[in-house]
Amino acid sequence: MTIKPIGNRVLLKAVEIEEKTKGGIILPGTVSKEKPNTGEVIAVGTGDKLEGLKKGDKVVYEKYGLTEIKDGEEKYLIADVEKILAVIEE
Secondary structure (H helix, E strand, O other), X not given: OOOOOOOOEEEEXXXXXXXXXXXXXXXXXXXXXXXXXXXXXXXXXOOOOOOOOOOOOEEEEOOOXXXXXXXXXEEEEEXXXXXXXXXXXX
């Protein structure tokens, strides 16, 4: 199945970012019981408010108010552009 967002919406795949302590110990995302709020942009709609967002961008999004969908075993999120808070640049 191909999922293509419409309007000012973005298709995201949640990504757990590993955190590192001051001592260099890597903490996997499973240490925190909270929902991850970082993801990778899988597809971008055709709306005029989506400037600067492209496939492959890592973003921070609001924890609530997104629509979760499944394609087989994969879980995706559809978010309005207003729910995207920042782009992560590495």
